[in-house]
Amino acid sequence: MPRVKRESSVGPAVPAKRGRARVGGDQAAFLHLHGITPAPLVESEQGTDALVNNAAHMLQFPRAAQLVDVAWHPPLHVCDAAWNSAPSVCSGARPLPPSSPPLELGVNGQATTLEPFHCTTIPDSRDASCSVHLLDTGGHVYDLAWSRTDERELWLCIASAPHRGEQTQVEAPLHGGMLQLWRYASNETLSLAFTVECKDASPLKLEWCAPGNDASLGVLAAAYTDGRVRVYNLPRGKACQCYEFEPLLELCIPHTSVTSLTAAGDMLAAGCADGTIAVWDMAASTEKQPAPFACSYVHDTLVCALQFQLLPPLDVNAENHFEGQPTTLCSVGLDGSEIVTNVLDMDAPYRIAHSREPRYTVAWSPWGGAWVVDFGDNHFGIVSLRTHDAGQHHVLGFHHGRITTIATSPLHPFVATGSADGSVKLSNALATGKRKSTADGARVMHKLFRLALQDGAYTLSDTFYPEGVWPRTPSKATSTLYDQWDPSLAITATSWGMLQHASRLANGTALGLVRIETIVRT
Numbered sequence: 001m002p003r004v005k006r007e008s009s010v011g012p013a014v015p016a017k018r019g020r021a022r023v024g025g026d027q028a029a030f031l032h033l034h035g036i037t038p039a040p041l042v043e044s045e046q047g048t049d050a051l052v053n054n055a056a057h058m059l060q061f062p063r064a065a066q067l068v069d070v071a072w073h074p075p076l077h078v079c080d081a082a083w084n085s086a087p088s089v090c091s092g093a094r095p096l097p098p099s100s101p102p103l104e105l106g107v108n109g110q111a112t113t114l115e116p117f118h119c120t121t122i123p124d125s126r127d128a129s130c131s132v133h134l135l136d137t138g139g140h141v142y143d144l145a146w147s148r149t150d151e152r153e154l155w156l157c158i159a160s161a162p163h164r165g166e167q168t169q170v171e172a173p174l175h176g177g178m179l180q181l182w183r184y185a186s187n188e189t190l191s192l193a194f195t196v197e198c199k200d201a202s203p204l205k206l207e208w209c210a211p212g213n214d215a216s217l218g219v220l221a222a223a224y225t226d227g228r229v230r231v232y233n234l235p236r237g238k239a240c241q242c243y244e245f246e247p248l249l250e251l252c253i254p255h256t257s258v259t260s261l262t263a264a265g266d267m268l269a270a271g272c273a274d275g276t277i278a279v280w281d282m283a284a285s286t287e288k289q290p291a292p293f294a295c296s297y298v299h300d301t302l303v304c305a306l307q308f309q310l311l312p313p314l315d316v317n318a319e320n321h322f323e324g325q326p327t328t329l330c331s332v333g334l335d336g337s338e339i340v341t342n343v344l345d346m347d348a349p350y351r352i353a354h355s356r357e358p359r360y361t362v363a364w365s366p367w368g369g370a371w372v373v374d375f376g377d378n379h380f381g382i383v384s385l386r387t388h389d390a391g392q393h394h395v396l397g398f399h400h401g402r403i404t405t406i407a408t409s410p411l412h413p414f415v416a417t418g419s420a421d422g423s424v425k426l427s428n429a430l431a432t433g434k435r436k437s438t439a440d441g442a443r444v445m446h447k448l449f450r451l452a453l454q455d456g457a458y459t460l461s462d463t464f465y466p467e468g469v470w471p472r473t474p475s476k477a478t479s480t481l482y483d484q485w486d487p488s489l490a491i492t493a494t495s496w497g498m499l500q501h502a503s504r505l506a507n508g509t510a511l512g513l514v515r516i517e518t519i520v521r522t
Contacts, residue, residue, distance in 0.1 A: 072310045072326055087216045087235035088245040096195060096242055099138030100164035106459040119190045125462050133190045133516040137180060139163050141508030142204050144493045147218050148211040154184040154501045155217050159203035164512050177202035194238040196245055201226035207261040209268060221268055227257030229270060250289050253278050264308040264326045271303025271331055279343045296346035299333040305361045306331035330371045332359035338373055352383055352391050363406045367413035368429035374403035380417055382432050394432040397425055397445040401485050407494035411502035418491025422451035424507050444468055451509060453486045
């Protein structure tokens with residue numbers, strides 16, 4: 001029997017309208033849900049015709065002057081009560097140590113020489129009026145992170161090895177590594193302020209825990225190869241020398257070593273090599289070596305990365321408790337698992353997914369309302385937390401090598417990913433919000449740059465066409481190239497700036513090269 005078209009029993013026939021869920025959601029409702037008040041529009045010289053929709057504009061580009069922090073942000077009194085305002089004690093200073101030879105690099109067809117501990121500025125190929133900063137740390141970049149400072153200046157902390165490649169015969173070498181503090185001034189100049197000497201161990205992971213003040217740059221936690229986490233309150237006004245600082249706190253887990261870090265408010269969580277996850281409440285810590293208030297075996301092996309769900313917890317009335325601390329963690333490890341854990345009930349973890357491939361990185365995106373993870377097969381995407389498809393994975397993009405780092409920002413929906421093939425790509429976390437996002441070319445990735453090694457020479461290119469994520473159908477499946485890449489090409493760390501510097505992106509490589517650029521100009 002053929003289908004019969006139902007007739008409307010009440011009133012005239014009205015054409016059906018597409019629901020807002022099918023067109024990507026209501027932007028006004030999204031802004032109201034997260035408490036965002038759009039900045040007032042200002043008439044331009046061309047008149048009112050040149051004005052743009054401010055709410056829609058904010059959802060597409062990171063305008064630091066208009067956006068506010070969508071994620072949970074700790075109140076100021078929490079930071080004041082949790083951290084000591086006195087900077088760490090400096091126990092000595094000496095000149096900067098000798099480092100590796102200069103780095104020879106071809107940038108867009110032009111030969112460029114980078115001196116260790118120095119920054120070179122080149123014009124941006126996308127906009128000649130803007131600049132891209134290239135700096136040489138002199139050794140392998142383990143991690144980097146922008147500070148949470150005020151509007152006067154921005155600080156970039158880089159954890160690096162003392163020398164590039166095999167250690168050379170130099171005078172008084174650093175056996176462990178160093179922390180490099182670079183000052184990004186308001187006139188968009190970058191310079192090395194000072195370094196922190198690490199004699200016996202190398203710093204692997206960095207996490208800024210609290211903003212600074214007039215005397216301090218902020219509270220920094222660093223995980224070292226000796227298995228310990230040292231917390232510093234770095235002072236301002238230091239000369240360009242190498243210093244030794246006494247840590248405020250020294251954290252450790254017996255019989256294992258810390259391999260990943262994340263912080264939220266006065267809570268610091270660490271993933272360990274044996275699969276343990278430990279959480280410290282820094283506001284309640286009165287000793288220099290406090291014990292974690294929560295500690296449990298979550299993974300079967302090494303925890304590669306973990307991230308707090310930066311949303312306020314719910315109270316008994318199912319309303320946001322903004323004075324509380326985030327309690328939900330998502331972690332990934334070498335066992336191929338994605339596990340969600342409540343720090344108040346560590347013995348009941350929930351495994352979202354599992355694969356035979358290791359997972360290396362995870363980040364929280366408040367704009368997508370979900371975690372962004374690598375899927376282990378060179379793809380990355382979002383783990384949905386929506387009711388109708390909770391736990392489902394939606395692909396955002398892919399690389400032609402192992403994905404090593406993912407960075408998100410609470411101030412815009414852009415997702416930056418780096419891989420072992422030396423490339424950094426930019427995608428949008430809101431791309432999976434539409435029901436029709438699986439259409440051809442609906443999800444676009446922009447390759448910011450690519451570091452390559454050809455005939456023994458390193459080249460850096462940044463003029464690429466956008467790439468699209470195609471739907472997985474029997475006739476047209478997404479395919480990626482699997483190849484072996486030189487280890488020095490790997491993108492080891494990626495970090496977005498904070499506050500009005502939200503559109504600045506820093507990327508570190510295993511070669512020791514760090515590239516800093518502005519993604520969207522205001």
